[in-house]
Amino acid sequence: MKNEHTDILVLGGGPSAFVTVATALQNFPDKKITVIKEDEISLVPCGIPYIFGETLGESAKDAMSCGGPMAEMINLIIDTAVSVDIETKTVVAKEHIITFDKLIFATGSIPFVHKTLENALHLENVFTIEKHKDKVDILKDYLADKQKVIVVGTGFIGVEMAMELRSVGKEVTIIGGRHILADAFDVDMALQAEAIMVEKGITLALGQHVSRIVSEGNKALCVELCDGSCIGGEVIIFATGYQPNTALAKAAGLKLARYGGIWVDEYMRTRNKDIFAVGDCCGRRDFITRDPSKVMLASTSASEARVAGNSLYGLNYLKGFNGTIAIFSTMMGDRVFASAGVTEARAKAENIHYTVGFFEGMNRHPSTIPDASKQSVKLIALKSSGQIIGGQVIGSKEAGEIINIIGLAIESELTAHKLVSLQVATQPLLTAAPTTYPIIQAAQQIIRN
Amino acid sequence: MKNEHTDILVLGGGPSAFVTVATALQNFPDKKITVIKEDEISLVPCGIPYIFGETLGESAKDAMSCGGPMAEMINLIIDTAVSVDIETKTVVAKEHIITFDKLIFATGSIPFVHKTLENALHLENVFTIEKHKDKVDILKDYLADKQKVIVVGTGFIGVEMAMELRSVGKEVTIIGGRHILADAFDVDMALQAEAIMVEKGITLALGQHVSRIVSEGNKALCVELCDGSCIGGEVIIFATGYQPNTALAKAAGLKLARYGGIWVDEYMRTRNKDIFAVGDCCGRRDFITRDPSKVMLASTSASEARVAGNSLYGLNYLKGFNGTIAIFSTMMGDRVFASAGVTEARAKAENIHYTVGFFEGMNRHPSTIPDASKQSVKLIALKSSGQIIGGQVIGSKEAGEIINIIGLAIESELTAHKLVSLQVATQPLLTAAPTTYPIIQAAQQIIRN
Numbered sequence: 001m002k003n004e005h006t007d008i009l010v011l012g013g014g015p016s017a018f019v020t021v022a023t024a025l026q027n028f029p030d031k032k033i034t035v036i037k038e039d040e041i042s043l044v045p046c047g048i049p050y051i052f053g054e055t056l057g058e059s060a061k062d063a064m065s066c067g068g069p070m071a072e073m074i075n076l077i078i079d080t081a082v083s084v085d086i087e088t089k090t091v092v093a094k095e096h097i098i099t100f101d102k103l104i105f106a107t108g109s110i111p112f113v114h115k116t117l118e119n120a121l122h123l124e125n126v127f128t129i130e131k132h133k134d135k136v137d138i139l140k141d142y143l144a145d146k147q148k149v150i151v152v153g154t155g156f157i158g159v160e161m162a163m164e165l166r167s168v169g170k171e172v173t174i175i176g177g178r179h180i181l182a183d184a185f186d187v188d189m190a191l192q193a194e195a196i197m198v199e200k201g202i203t204l205a206l207g208q209h210v211s212r213i214v215s216e217g218n219k220a221l222c223v224e225l226c227d228g229s230c231i232g233g234e235v236i237i238f239a240t241g242y243q244p245n246t247a248l249a250k251a252a253g254l255k256l257a258r259y260g261g262i263w264v265d266e267y268m269r270t271r272n273k274d275i276f277a278v279g280d281c282c283g284r285r286d287f288i289t290r291d292p293s294k295v296m297l298a299s300t301s302a303s304e305a306r307v308a309g310n311s312l313y314g315l316n317y318l319k320g321f322n323g324t325i326a327i328f329s330t331m332m333g334d335r336v337f338a339s340a341g342v343t344e345a346r347a348k349a350e351n352i353h354y355t356v357g358f359f360e361g362m363n364r365h366p367s368t369i370p371d372a373s374k375q376s377v378k379l380i381a382l383k384s385s386g387q388i389i390g391g392q393v394i395g396s397k398e399a400g401e402i403i404n405i406i407g408l409a410i411e412s413e414l415t416a417h418k419l420v421s422l423q424v425a426t427q428p429l430l431t432a433a434p435t436t437y438p439i440i441q442a443a444q445q446i447i448r449n
Numbered sequence: 450m451k452n453e454h455t456d457i458l459v460l461g462g463g464p465s466a467f468v469t470v471a472t473a474l475q476n477f478p479d480k481k482i483t484v485i486k487e488d489e490i491s492l493v494p495c496g497i498p499y500i501f502g503e504t505l506g507e508s509a510k511d512a513m514s515c516g517g518p519m520a521e522m523i524n525l526i527i528d529t530a531v532s533v534d535i536e537t538k539t540v541v542a543k544e545h546i547i548t549f550d551k552l553i554f555a556t557g558s559i560p561f562v563h564k565t566l567e568n569a570l571h572l573e574n575v576f577t578i579e580k581h582k583d584k585v586d587i588l589k590d591y592l593a594d595k596q597k598v599i600v601v602g603t604g605f606i607g608v609e610m611a612m613e614l615r616s617v618g619k620e621v622t623i624i625g626g627r628h629i630l631a632d633a634f635d636v637d638m639a640l641q642a643e644a645i646m647v648e649k650g651i652t653l654a655l656g657q658h659v660s661r662i663v664s665e666g667n668k669a670l671c672v673e674l675c676d677g678s679c680i681g682g683e684v685i686i687f688a689t690g691y692q693p694n695t696a697l698a699k700a701a702g703l704k705l706a707r708y709g710g711i712w713v714d715e716y717m718r719t720r721n722k723d724i725f726a727v728g729d730c731c732g733r734r735d736f737i738t739r740d741p742s743k744v745m746l747a748s749t750s751a752s753e754a755r756v757a758g759n760s761l762y763g764l765n766y767l768k769g770f771n772g773t774i775a776i777f778s779t780m781m782g783d784r785v786f787a788s789a790g791v792t793e794a795r796a797k798a799e800n801i802h803y804t805v806g807f808f809e810g811m812n813r814h815p816s817t818i819p820d821a822s823k824q825s826v827k828l829i830a831l832k833s834s835g836q837i838i839g840g841q842v843i844g845s846k847e848a849g850e851i852i853n854i855i856g857l858a859i860e861s862e863l864t865a866h867k868l869v870s871l872q873v874a875t876q877p878l879l880t881a882a883p884t885t886y887p888i889i890q891a892a893q894q895i896i897r898n
Contacts, residue, residue, distance in 0.1 A: 015884045022884070026897050044815045047877045055878070061817040064884075299875045299883035306869050306893070317866040327874040338874055366493045368510040400879030401850035405857055407872055412861050417766040420755050423856055425778040425787055426748045428496045429504070430849030434748035435464045435471070435513075444755070448475050 004075075005099045006034035008312060009091060011081050011248070012106030013037030014045060014131070016279025016301035018064065020104050023309025025073055034075040034100075036093055041133050045298055048129060049157060051136060052143065053164030059136050084252040086272060102274050102312050105249050105262055106305070109242035109280035109296055117238070120213035123220045126236045129157060143235055147171055150223055150233035152210055154180040156330050158239030159193070163332060166202050173203040173231055175210060175223065183346075184328050184339035189378065189392050196332040205231060242296055244281045257283025258292035266319050268308040276312070278304040287323035287410065288342050288389050289350055295326045327407040329393075329400045334373075338403035341390030341410045344380055353383040357416065357445035363396050365426070365433035375399065377438035379406070379416070381446045386416040388443075398430070405439060419443035453524075454548045455483035457761060458540060460530050460697070461555030462486030463494060463580070465728025465750035467513065469553050472758025474522055483524040483549070485542055490582050494747055497578060498606060500585060501592065502613030508585050533701040535721060551723050551761050554698055554711055555754070558691035558729035558745055566687070569662035572669045575685045578606060592684055596620055599672055599682035601659055603629040605779050607688030608646070612781060615651050622652040622680055624659060624672065632795075633777050633788035638827065638841050645781040654680060691745050693730045706732025707741035715768050717757040725761070727753040736772035736859065737791050737838050738799055744775045776856040778849045783822075787852035790839030790859045793829055802832040806865065806894035812845050814875070814882035824848065826887035828855070828865070830895045835865040837892075847879070854888060868892035 008024055008031050010017050017035060024033055043051075047062040056062050079093040084103070091098045111128030113121060120126045125146075127139045143149065147170060151162045154176025162174045174180070179190040180197070197204060208225045213236065215221060222232040244261040246254075254270050254277075255263040261283035268276045279301035286293040307319050329338035347354040357379045364372035373396050380390035391406035393399045409419060420443045426434040457473055457480050459466050466484060473482055492500075496511040505511050528542040533552070540547050560577030562570060569575045574595075576588045592598065596619060600611045603625025611623045623629070628639040629646070646653060657674045662685065664670060671681040693710040695703075703719050703726075704712040710732035717725045728750035735742040756768050778787035796803040806828045813821035822845050829839035840855035842848045858868060869892045875883040 015882070018884050023893070026893065044877065044882065046875070047815055047818075050818070050877055055819065056815075056817060062815055065815070297883075299873050299886070302883040302886070302889075303870045303872050306889070310869070310896075319870055325872050327872050329874040329876045329879055331876065331878045336879060340874065366496055366505075366511055366514070368505060369496075369499070370504065397879055398847040398850045400874065400876055401847045401854065403874045404854050404880075405850065407874065408854055408857050408861075411872060412857075412863065412867075414861065418861075420759070421752045421768055423752050423774050423776050423860060424748050425776040425789065425849065425852045425856065426495070427778040427780065427849055428493065428499055429780045430778055430785060430846055431853075433464070433493065434746075434751040435467050437748070437751070440751075440755070444472070444475065447759075 002096045004034070004096065006075060007031035007100070008033045008102045008104070009098055009100035010035045010104045010106055011091070012108055012279070013039060013042040014106065014108045014279060014301070015298045016108070016305040017106035019302045019305035020106055020278055020309045021074060022070060023306050024312060025070060027310055028313065032075065034077060034098060036077045036079050036081050036091065036096070036098070038078070038080050039132055040078055043131055043133055043136065045131050048131065048136060049160035049164050052140060052161060053167040055164065059133050059140065081248055084248055086252055086275065089274070103276070104308060105277040105281050106279050107245045107248060107281040110245045111238065112241040112243040113238045114240065117210060117213060120215070120220060123213070123215055124218050125234060126213065126220050126238070128238045129161065143170070146234040148233045150175065150231055150236045151239055152223065152236065153239035153241065154206070155183070155239065155241060156181065156328060159332070160330060161237060161239055162197065162202050163200065166200050173205055173233065175205045175208050175225065175231070177209070178207045180206070181337065184326070184343065185337060185392055186344045186378070189337065189394060192335070192394055193332050193337050196335060200333065242280060246281055249277065249281070259283065259294050266322065267311045267315055268304050276308045278308045285323040287325040290323060293324050293326070295324045297324070297326070297328065299327065300324045325407055325410050327403060329403055334396070336393070336395055336397060336399035338393040338399050339391070340403050340407040341388070342380060343390060343392070347380055347390065352389070354380050354389065355383045355446055355449040356380055357442035357449070359438045359441035359445065361432050361436045361438055361441070363398065363432055364430070365428055369428055375432060375438055377402070377442045379439070379442040379446060381416050386446055388414055388416060388419065402439070416443040416446035420447060451545045453483070453545065455524060456480035456549070457482045457551045457553070458547060458549035459484045459553045459555055460540070461557055461728070462488060462491040463555065463557045463728060463750070464747045465557070465754040466555035468751045468754035469555055469727055469758045470523055471519060472755050473761060474519060476759055477762065481524060483526060483547060485526045485528055485530050485540065485545070485547070487527070487529050488581055489527055492580055492582055492585065494580050497580065497585060498609035498613050501589060501610060502616040504613065508582050508589065530697055533697055535701055535724065538723070552725070553757060554726040554730050555728050556694045556697060556730040559694045560687065561690040561692040562687045563689065566659060566662060569664065569669060572662070572664050573667050574683060575662065575669050575687070577687045578610065588686070592619070595683040597682045598684045598686065599624065599680055600686050600688055601672065602688035602690065603655070604632070604688065604690060605630065605777060608781070609779060610686060610688055611646065611651050612649065615649050622654055622682065624654045624657050624674065624680070627656045629655070630786065633775070633792065634786065634841055635793045635827070638786065638843060641784070641843055642781050642786050645784060649782065691729060695730055698726065698730070708732065708743050715771065716760045716764055717753050725757045727757045734772040736774040739772060742773050742775070744773045746773070746775070746777065748776065749773045774856055774859050776852060778852055783845070785842070785844055785846060785848035787842040787848050788840070789852050789856040791829060792839060792841070796829055796839065801838070803829050803838065804832045804895055804898040805829055806891035806898070808887045808890035808894065810881050810885045810887055810890070812847065812881055813879070814877055818877055824881060824887055826851070826891045828888070828891040828895060830865050835895055837863055837865065837868070851888070865892040865895035869896060
C-alpha cells in the first residue's frame with residue numbers, strides 16, 4: 001500500500017474527470033492534482049458505437065487523448081478506489097491510500113437494464129454497452145461471426161449501434177417505444193429518422209417493450225415482446241440507458257438526488273464544500289422545468305467539470321447555466337438529427353403554454369450549389385413571451401453546430417423577437433440564404449402565432 | 450404611363466427587398482404591396498463569384514428564387530424608378546406612376562472604384578463586379594478566351610473571384626493591402642488564407658495599391674502599382690468595394706449618413722415615419738464602436754429588412770440588434786474562414802482594452818474519425834468584463850455555423866464567463882470533443898488572462 005497526500009483528488013477517467021483536471025490545472029497551477037482511474041486507456045464515450053462499424057472499426061481508435069503535456073503535470077494512478085472516508089478525507093484504493101483537501105467524484109455511469117431483465121445479463125450472448133475498453137472488445141469479438149443482432153433501446157446509443165452494425169452487414173432489429181429518439185424529437189422529425197433506418201435495411205420493432213428473454217442453457221434464444229411475439233437473434237444488446245455510478249459515494253454517506261445521482265448544488269458541491277461531483281454520477285436538473293433530469297451527455301458533463309474546476313477553492317463567478325438543456329446531435333446516413341431543450345410533446349406533457357415555428361429550406365444558396373440539401377428547423381417557445389425553450393434540426397453536417405446556436409439562445413433566455421433580427425454569416429457554399437435562414441424563419445413564425 | 454395606388458411600395462430587387470416584402474406579407478396580409486425592380490431576374494449577390502468558376506458556372510444558376518407563392522401575392526413591376534416625391538407620396542418610374550402610403554428604399558449598392566481610377570472603367574477590358582445579370586454575363590463572356598486576369602481588391606469578393614477564376618485555369622494576380630481579408634481577420638489567420646491562394650497558384654501582389662491603369666487605345670495594358678512596378682493582364686477586374694445606391698433618395702431630399710447611405714433610425718425609418726430604407730443603401734453603425742460602418746452584407750440587410758417589415762405601421766417590439774457585427778464567412782479551397790465583430794487589430798486601433806483567447810483542435814472526436822480536420826477559434830473580449838466583442842474561425846464547412854454561435858454571443862453581450870459553461874451538442878462525426886470544444890477553450894483562456 002502506498003500512502004500519499006494530494007491537494008486535489010479526482011476519481012474517474014472520463015470526459016468530466018479530464019475537464020475537471022484541465023480546468024483545475026489552469027486555475028490552480030501550484031496545487032498537486034491526483035487522478036485515480038481504473039483503465040489505462042479511456043474510451044471517448046460517444047465514439048463507442050462507431051467502434052462497431054467501419055467509421056472507427058476498433059476500440060484503439062476511440063482512445064481519449066490523455067491531454068499531452070497535461071499528463072505530465074498530474075499524478076496519475078491506475079487503480080480502483082474502494083472506499084472514501086469523508087471525515088478523515090481519505091480515499092482507499094486497492095493499492096493506494098490517499099488523503100486529500102478537495103475530492104471530485106467523476107465516476108460516471110453504468111448501463112441500466114430494467115430489473116426484471118437483469119438476470120438475462122449473465123447469458124453469454126446478452127450484452128450491455130459498457131464504457132471500458134476490455135468490455136467493448138469482448139462484445140466486438142463476440143459479434144465478429146454472428147449475423148442476427150437485436151438492439152433493445154431506441155435512444156441515441158441504441159440507434160447509433162443499430163446503424164453501425166447494419167453498415168457492416170449485420171441483420172439488425174431494434175426494439176423500442178412508439179418512435180425512436182423520442183426524448184429528443186417530435187414525431188414529425190423522428191419519422192424521418194425512422195425512414196432512414198428502414199431504407200438501410202434495419203427492422204424496427206416499435207411500440208414495444210421486452211417482457212422477457214427466452215434462453216436455453218447459457219444462451220438467449222429470443223426476445224419476447226409485450227405483445228407476445230418473439231424475435232430471435234444471435235446477439236442481444238441492451239442500450240436501455242445508464243445510471244449514475246454512485247456505489248462509492250453512497251457508501252461514504254453522501255446524499256443522493258432523485259434518480260440516484262450524487263446531490264450537488266449549482267456549483268457541483270456536495271453538502272461538504274470540499275467534495276464535488278461532476279458528470280453522469282451527479283444529480284441533474286432540467287433547465288426548463290427545474291425538475292430532476294436523467295439526461296446524460298458528455299457535453300453537459302464537461303460544462304459541470306468546468307464549473308467545478310473553476311470553483312474548487314471558492315466561487316469566482318456565477319455559473320452560466322442552470323440545469324441541463326439536453327442538447328444532442330447524431331447522424332443517420334448522411335442526415336444529421338439534432339435537438340435541444342424541450343420537444344413539443346414534452347411541453348404538452350409539462351403543461352407549458354407553448355407555440356411552434358417550423359421552416360424547411362436549403363443549406364446552401366442558391367440551391368443550385370452542388371452539395372445543397374434540405375435543412376429544417378423547428379423552434380418551441382413560450383406562448384406569452386416568445387422565449388425559446390426548445391429546438392430540433394434536421395440537415396447536413398453543419399446541423400451539428402446549428403443546434404448549438406439554438407442551445408445558446410435557450411441558455412441565454414432569448415426570445416423569438418430577438419432571433420428575428422439575428423445577424424448571421426451566410427455564404428453560398430456554407431449556409432442557407434440570408435433571406436431564408438431557418439432559425440430566423442422559424443422565429444418569425446413564432447412571432448406571428 | 451400607368452397610374453396606381455399601393456399601400457406599401459418597395460424599390461429594389463435584392464435580398465433586402467425580398468425580406469421586407471416577405472415580412473410585410475406576414476404582418477400585414479391585407480395591405481397591397483408593390484415592388485418596382487429593374488431586372489426580371491435578380492442574382493443572389495454573394496453567389497456572383499461562383500458564376501465565374503465551376504461551382505455554379507453560369508448566371509442562370511445564381512438566380513434568386515422569387516419566393517414561389519409570394520410572387521402571386523404582390524404587385525410586381527419591372528421598371529426603373531426615376532424620381533420620388535415625398536410630399537405627394539409618389540414614385541415616378543419610366544412607365545408607371547405610383548402613389549404609396551409606405552415607401553421602402555431597398556436600392557442596394559453599386560461598385561466603388563477610387564475616383565482617380567474611375568476613368569479607366571470605360572476601357573473595354575476593365576470591369577467592376579456588378580449585380581445585374583446582363584453585366585455579369587458580359588464579363589463572363591469577355592473572360593472566356595482570356596488567360597491573364599488581374600483582380601484589384603482583397604476583400605471577400607475579390608478573393609472569391611480570384612479563387613474561382615483560378616479554378617478554371619486562369620492566370621490570376623490579386624492586388625491589395627498588406628494582407629488579404631484584412632478587415633475581418635488578424636494577420637495570424639489571414640496568413641493561412643494567403644497560403645491557400647499561393648498553393649492554388651494565384652499571384653499575390655500585397656502591400657500595394659494601384660496608382661494608374663496604363664492603356665493603349667480602348668484597352669488597358671497593365672496596372673501600375675504604388676511602388677512603380679507594372680503588372681500586365683488581359684482583363685482587369687476591380688473588386689474594391691461598393692457604395693450605397695442613393696441617387697434617387699438624395700434627389701428626393703432625404704438625409705444621408707456619413708458614408709453616403711440613407712440616414713435611418715434604429716427601426717430603419719428615415720426622418721419621415723412613412724419612408725424606410727434597408728440594406729446596402731442605408732447608413733449603418735458598428736455594433737461595438739457605434740461609429741458609422743461601411744460593412745455591406747446580405748445577412749445584415751436581411752436583418753434590417755425584417756425590422757422594417759415588422760415596423761411599417763408602428764413598432765411592435767424592440768429591435769434585437771444595435772449596429773452591424775460584420776459577420777462573414779468564406780471558403781478557400783476546403784477551408785472556411787469566418788469572422789464576426791472586431792479583430793484584434795481593430796480593437797487596438799480603437800483603443801479598446803481587450804484580451805484574446807485562442808484554441809486549435811480537431812473538428813471531430815476522436816481525431817481518428819475519417820474526415821477530421823483542424824479547427825481554430827480566436828475570441829476577442831473586453832479585458833475588464835470578459836464581454837465577447839469579436840471572433841475568428843478557421844475550419845471545415847461547419848465553421849460557417851460556428852461563427853454564428855460567436856455572433857449570437859456578441860449580439861447578446863455575453864461574457865467569456867458565460868461561455869465557459871456553455872452547453873453544446875457534441876458528436877463524434879460532427880463536432881469537436883466536449884472536452885475541447887474550441888469556443889469554450891478560447892473563452893477559458895480569456896478568463897485566465
